[in-house]
Each structure stands twice: as structure tokens, then as C-alpha cells.
Amino acid sequence: MGAAPATFCVSPVLCLRRLFGTVLLSVLWEVTMPAMRAAEPSPGFVDYGVAAPVAECRSVMAMRDANGRNLVIATTRDMSAVGYILVTDIDRGETQQYFYPEGAGNGDIFASLASANGRLYTGAGNILLEFDPTAQQWLFHGVTQKQANYFVGCAFTDGPDGLIYGGTCPNSHLVSYNPQTHEIKDYGQLDPQEQYFNFLAFDSAGWAYAGLGTARWNIVAFNVKTNERRQILDETERKVGSARVYASTDGKVYGQAGAQYYRLFEGRGEKIAAGDAGPVAPSGATGYGQRSPKLPDGRQVVAYNLDERWLEVGSPGNDERRRIPFDYKAGGVEVTSLAEGPDAAVYASTAHPMHLARVDIGKQAMTDLGPIPKVGGGNFCAMTRQGNFLIGGEYSHGTLWAYDVTKPWHPGKSILKVSGVPARELASRGQATAGHFSYLETLDLAFFRGDAFGAEGHFPVQAPADGQYFVHVLPFLAERYGRVQFLLDGAAVGEPFIAASPQQKIGPLQVFGPVDLKAGEHRIGVRVLETQGQEPWCAIMTLDLSTTKRDTLVEADEPANPYELATWHDDICRPRTALAYPDGKHVMMAGFAGYGRCGGGLGIVDLETGQPTLLTAEKDLLPGHSTITLALLPDGNLIGGTSADAPGGGHTTATEGEIWILDWASKKVAFRMVPVPGDRNIISLATGPDGLVYGLSSNSTFFVFDPAQKTLVHSASLKEYGGVPRHALHRTPDGTMLALFSNAIVRLTPGTFAHEKLASPPAPISAGGALASGRLYFASGSHLWSWAVGQAK
Numbered sequence: 001m002g003a004a005p006a007t008f009c010v011s012p013v014l015c016l017r018r019l020f021g022t023v024l025l026s027v028l029w030e031v032t033m034p035a036m037r038a039a040e041p042s043p044g045f046v047d048y049g050v051a052a053p054v055a056e057c058r059s060v061m062a063m064r065d066a067n068g069r070n071l072v073i074a075t076t077r078d079m080s081a082v083g084y085i086l087v088t089d090i091d092r093g094e095t096q097q098y099f100y101p102e103g104a105g106n107g108d109i110f111a112s113l114a115s116a117n118g119r120l121y122t123g124a125g126n127i128l129l130e131f132d133p134t135a136q137q138w139l140f141h142g143v144t145q146k147q148a149n150y151f152v153g154c155a156f157t158d159g160p161d162g163l164i165y166g167g168t169c170p171n172s173h174l175v176s177y178n179p180q181t182h183e184i185k186d187y188g189q190l191d192p193q194e195q196y197f198n199f200l201a202f203d204s205a206g207w208a209y210a211g212l213g214t215a216r217w218n219i220v221a222f223n224v225k226t227n228e229r230r231q232i233l234d235e236t237e238r239k240v241g242s243a244r245v246y247a248s249t250d251g252k253v254y255g256q257a258g259a260q261y262y263r264l265f266e267g268r269g270e271k272i273a274a275g276d277a278g279p280v281a282p283s284g285a286t287g288y289g290q291r292s293p294k295l296p297d298g299r300q301v302v303a304y305n306l307d308e309r310w311l312e313v314g315s316p317g318n319d320e321r322r323r324i325p326f327d328y329k330a331g332g333v334e335v336t337s338l339a340e341g342p343d344a345a346v347y348a349s350t351a352h353p354m355h356l357a358r359v360d361i362g363k364q365a366m367t368d369l370g371p372i373p374k375v376g377g378g379n380f381c382a383m384t385r386q387g388n389f390l391i392g393g394e395y396s397h398g399t400l401w402a403y404d405v406t407k408p409w410h411p412g413k414s415i416l417k418v419s420g421v422p423a424r425e426l427a428s429r430g431q432a433t434a435g436h437f438s439y440l441e442t443l444d445l446a447f448f449r450g451d452a453f454g455a456e457g458h459f460p461v462q463a464p465a466d467g468q469y470f471v472h473v474l475p476f477l478a479e480r481y482g483r484v485q486f487l488l489d490g491a492a493v494g495e496p497f498i499a500a501s502p503q504q505k506i507g508p509l510q511v512f513g514p515v516d517l518k519a520g521e522h523r524i525g526v527r528v529l530e531t532q533g534q535e536p537w538c539a540i541m542t543l544d545l546s547t548t549k550r551d552t553l554v555e556a557d558e559p560a561n562p563y564e565l566a567t568w569h570d571d572i573c574r575p576r577t578a579l580a581y582p583d584g585k586h587v588m589m590a591g592f593a594g595y596g597r598c599g600g601g602l603g604i605v606d607l608e609t610g611q612p613t614l615l616t617a618e619k620d621l622l623p624g625h626s627t628i629t630l631a632l633l634p635d636g637n638l639i640g641g642t643s644a645d646a647p648g649g650g651h652t653t654a655t656e657g658e659i660w661i662l663d664w665a666s667k668k669v670a671f672r673m674v675p676v677p678g679d680r681n682i683i684s685l686a687t688g689p690d691g692l693v694y695g696l697s698s699n700s701t702f703f704v705f706d707p708a709q710k711t712l713v714h715s716a717s718l719k720e721y722g723g724v725p726r727h728a729l730h731r732t733p734d735g736t737m738l739a740l741f742s743n744a745i746v747r748l749t750p751g752t753f754a755h756e757k758l759a760s761p762p763a764p765i766s767a768g769g770a771l772a773s774g775r776l777y778f779a780s781g782s783h784l785w786s787w788a789v790g791q792a793k
Helices: 423-429
Strands: 013-015 026-028 039-042 045-050 056-064 070-077 084-089 094-099 109-114 120-124 127-132 137-143 150-158 164-169 173-177 184-189 196-202 207-213 218-223 228-231 244-247 253-257 260-265 268-272 285-287 300-305 310-315 318-325 335-340 345-350 355-360 365-371 379-386 389-395 399-404 416-418 431-433 435-440 445-450 456-463 467-477 483-488 510-517 520-529 537-546 554-556 563-567 574-580 586-592 602-606 612-615 626-632 638-643 659-663 668-673 682-687 693-697 701-706 711-717 729-731 737-741 744-748 755-759 767-772 775-780 783-788
Touching: 045 365, 056 109, 056 285, 056 300, 070 109, 070 300, 109 164, 120 150, 120 164, 173 196, 207 244, 207 253, 207 260, 218 253, 218 260, 218 268, 300 423, 300 435, 318 423, 335 775, 335 783, 345 379, 345 775, 355 783, 379 586, 389 586, 399 586, 423 435, 423 445, 423 456, 423 537, 435 456, 445 456, 445 520, 456 537, 467 483, 483 510, 520 537, 563 602, 574 638, 638 682, 682 729, 693 729, 693 737, 729 767, 737 767, 737 775
Parallel strands: 109 150, 150 196, 196 244, 335 379, 335 767, 379 574, 574 626, 626 682
Antiparallel strands: 013 026, 039 045, 045 783, 056 070, 070 084, 084 094, 109 120, 109 285, 120 127, 127 137, 150 164, 150 285, 164 173, 164 196, 173 184, 196 207, 207 218, 218 228, 244 253, 253 260, 260 268, 300 310, 310 318, 335 345, 345 355, 355 365, 379 389, 389 399, 389 574, 399 563, 416 554, 431 435, 431 456, 435 445, 445 537, 456 520, 467 510, 467 537, 483 520, 574 586, 586 602, 586 626, 602 612, 626 638, 638 659, 659 668, 682 693, 693 701, 701 711, 729 737, 737 744, 744 755, 767 775, 775 783
């Protein structure tokens, strides 16, 4: 089961991500780190290579092995056939890449555990992996629950019996693993409907507690000896969201559902005030996105940059940081969407992490423009163009973005010059009670993550002499942040500040004073206050203590480009389609609703006025449906195709995908129907030269709809060509209708509706599609391809 630091793979298997929650296929193809100049492996096809030759850092942990080595361990995800972790000995400055053992594949990692037994546990998809950092080898890998897809949140923990316990997604089973015997046990489902088992903790009496969501939060107690299950929450108390639980140093477990806290012990729950919750006991559990762990000797990882291949470690009481470079072999990340831009180029977005790649149509050369920091691990799920703008709909914030291609690419990484204490320094010097600080490099923030409401963080500042001073704090706003009380030397200053905002942005400068201070060190602090439905989190961009009252702590540098137009997180968390209206000023996106919700909306922005408009599924479109494809009708109205699914844990209510017609003037649905009975998803729509609407559903049914007569005029199965990627249908300038399938490029003939395979792609098509200057662009995993239209085999 052991594995030495692996040599780099050259023939990895591509495990394509789920399309609408269903794994479609796994493909073998040759991966080479690309020369960015195109190569043509067969007539008509061009492989531009890997669009973004990087990987995503899923989480970072810190451990000390049995030999006393201080190790930083990063879990990763890319499109390699076999996954890997990166292990850095921070004292020696050495990093090794350990590929998973044979048969473990490369599934998505969301939850990991630095166990009290000195080993690392993580879930790659539904595969549990055990790594011994002292022996530098893998000890075990195996499936813990066959119907599970992932381990999520922080749902790994050491049990009181020496076993490793975990919670599965999307079926919420409790499972255990015995490190001595390698035995796996499935204790069954803790909630029959909730899909996200996010938190897991044990009390000193041996009862396990699960925090579940996302459609209706829940806390469930389970006795692993007797298999007794008890639901803590009354059904009337359950709302949209996720509950959390944590083990405390007093032997109890504490839970939170919304604003209500619970003391949990011996399988029972007692409602308590937030201030009565006990302190968090160290658990070793790490969730997706957590990257600032502390080492046993007090040092802390303050930054981990997988793209640029370095990490930084800070020491308590010392502002200096040690940067440790490293290297690794990346398999590139998945391309999820493509679109023709306004500047004779085709753009492609990757996911986990998001990079934007650009193919110059004339030169036929590809460039990786890099990430958009605020998008992070998300992606542009769909793109379109309007005027000089490339428009992108983003997961996971539900934001519609605009990129002015006539101006420099400046994605907002360093658009502000801070005149106060830099965020990196704040994160390093900050001291926390019941929480921790980390530096968010992509946003340049000192992020405070409280373990519970009431947690506090403090920053040391110096008053050079006795006198009157002003306290300046520049906060950052985000959707899940709550209320914050600012502090000076432990005492409240000013009124509580609301840090919640549907859009990530810099908040208004907070100024307090003048206050009389003695010369010497003082503390400016934050306390996260109880806020229903929010998290005990906040972030600071900079702060300052000065004798002069200041109007600002930052000066604008170059404006961000791309920039945000509007955000609709709850209604369009996962966009799937984007469209530019032919009036030259309106752009829109639609897709799936946020976590725990069902029924996605349609968001529209007027580029001239900046005015956003949201049409919701419940009030304006089709309740329980999410629009995942859009097309324009000849009369200026819109036609949309829907999905009955609800990725993110929502409880579905619809059973079949539908098409609808929206009257553009009134923004009202004028017609709806089910074009493919029994199919839950209408994947792609396009209007043909004959005014008819051509459509493809997720079971590869090709249908034609007459919008004037409101009737279906043709339907046929095209399963022989494979599955249907997003943005599959395209109309050429001469009126030819082209369709992308996983295994074929197909011509659909108007009038007869005959279908003809024009070409078999050298690699399976996983994402469509952009038609530009006689070439049809598509993606296969991490690679970007095109085909010369008309060069049929």
C-alpha cells in the first residue's frame, strides 16, 4: 500500500466532473504540459493544450511526525488520473509530491483530518485515504459507503474508541474506519432527506452528533454502541441552511442552528444562549478552503499559493515571514465554458481554480490570462459578449461579471494601496480567542473565523506618546458575515457594524474617537455578534491608530477589469447560461439556486444604467425549475429550457425539464411545455434559420419546437453520438445547425431534421462551445480544442 514520492504521470485518466449531479464518463487521454502554440493531431482538429496548467489547493494542514519533523500538508485537485498531496518539511524547505495508491483515482476533496494518531485522513470522492507522514506512505484506501459521492465540511473526527469517523454526502451516512484492522462500518443514514453531512463531533459519554443541511438544518445524535438515533431539533425549528456542531473542552458538544445554540450531552440537547457555549476543543478536522493551520510549536502558515508554488510561515510575535518555494507536477484543471469574445478571440473559463484563457483566432495561439481573485475556486459557468464586453456568470457567488477587452486585464488582485497596517501583517500578529486569523491573499484581507458567536480577535498597535487618538478600521463585506462589535483595549467602541452584504466589497471606513490613550501598546479588536442565519466571521482590510482623523485608508489604483455587475447568490448561485439581448445594452444569466434551495432565477443587467433586475422561479418563471439554457426568438422574446434538479442539497419539486417563452416587454411567461417527457434537463437551445427552436436534452433527445404554433414538430434520440455537453448547439452564418456530443460533431438539417455525423473528436467533448471564424471550439477536460467547420471525415 506504500508509495514513494511518485514520478509524474504522463497518461492520466480524466474523470469528468458531474453534469447536473450525474457522473457521465471517464476518459483516457494523453496529457503533456502544453506549448501554448497550437498543434494539429488530425485533419481539421487543433489541440491548444491545457488551458490552465495549475491545480487547486483544497486545504492545508500542519502536523509533527514521530521523528519531530514539522510538516505542512496540502490536499489538491486537478485533472490528473491519480490524485496527490504535497508534504513540505518547513525546517528543511523540502516538498514531496505523494500520488495516491493505485486504484484510488482522483476524486474531489472537501474534508480531511490530521488525526491524534499522527496520520492524515482525507476523502477523495467516496474513497477514504490514510497516509502516514512518518513512514511517508499510504496505508489504506477504500470505499466506505457505495452510494456516497464525497465527504464534506469538517465531517471527520477521532472517535473515543480510536476509530476514525466520517459523514458522507449526498446520503448523510455515518461511517467508521479502524486503523488497526482496516475494517469499515456503515451505521446508516442520519437524515433521510438532507444531503450535506457537514460537521461531526463526540461528547465524553461516547455519543456522536451530526450537523446537517442544506435545505433544512438538522442536528442528530447517534450512539455508535447501541445504534440509537435521536433527532435534537423539532421539525418546526428547521429552516434553510446547515447546522454545525463542535466538541468542547468541557466534554460536551455544542450545536448551532441559525441563531439558536444547544448544549449536547448523552444524546440530548438543551437550548442555551450563544454566550454559554463552551470553548472549542482542537479536533484536527479541516474543511475545503482552510489554509492557515498552526504548527505544534506555534508557527502558522500565513499563505499557501499553489499557482505560484510557494508557502509562507510566520512565527508568533514576529512580523517576519519565511517564504518556502516548492514545485509539483500539475495535470491542469477542467475547462467548463467557452464563448467568442468581441476582440477576435475565444475565451474559456476553468474551474477549481478559475482561470480565464484566451485563444487568438488569427494567430491560433492560446494564453492563460490567470485567475480572477474574487472568483477563486469557482468559475464562469457561462459566457456571452455585448459590445466591447465579455460577460460571465459566476459560481459560487452568483455574480454577473463584465470584462472590457479594450482595456488592460486587471482582475483586482492589487487595485488598492493601503495606508494603514497591511492585512498580511494583521493576520500574522492578530491574537484570537475561540477562533483564528488567516490571510486571504487573493482579496488581501485579514480574515477572522470565529468558532462561535462571541469570539474575539485583537491586533496590537502602538501609541507613540500620551494624547488623543482616532481609531480607523476598514472592514470588508461578504454574504455570510454577521454583525461585528469593534473594540479598543477590550471595550466596545461605536455601535455594532453589519458586515453582511450580498456582494463582496470594501465596507465604509469606521472612525472612532478622539480617545485619550497612554503611550505604549494598545489593542484594536473585533467581536463577532450573534446574527441569525450568518456565520461568526469577519474580515479587515486595514486599520490605523493616529492623532489625525482620516477620511480614507486606501487610494484607488487601477480599476478592476473584469468587474462585478450584480450578484444574486440565493437565486442564481450556479449559473448555466448567459445571453446578450440584441438591443446592445442588456445582458443576462440564469441557472440553479443557492445551497439548500430549489428553483433558480433569471438575472438581467442594463449596461448603460447598471440597473439589475431579478426574475425569480417562484414569482416570475416556473416554480421548482432552474433555467439552464436560453435563446432568442425572432420576435425578440426569450425561450428557456429548465432543469428539475437542485444541486446543492435542495429538495426538488418538479419531475421533468420544460421549455418556456418569456414576453420581453412584460417579463412574463407566456407559454410552457414539457418537450421530452421523463427527462429532467433541457441542456441546450438554439434558434434555427427557419425560426424554429432546436433543442437537446440530457438523455440525448433532439427535438424541434415551433414557437409560432407552440407545438413540437420533431423528436428523436441521438444517443448514438454520446452525451450532451453544455452550450452544445450552434448556428453557422450560412444557416447550418451544428451539435456537439461527447463523441461526435453532428449536422442537423433544417426542414428534414436529418442528422449526420461530421467528425469524431480525437478526445471526448466535455464542454461546449463557441463558433467563431469557421472553427468550432470545445473542451475535453483540461484541454481546449477546435475543429474546422466543413472538414468532415
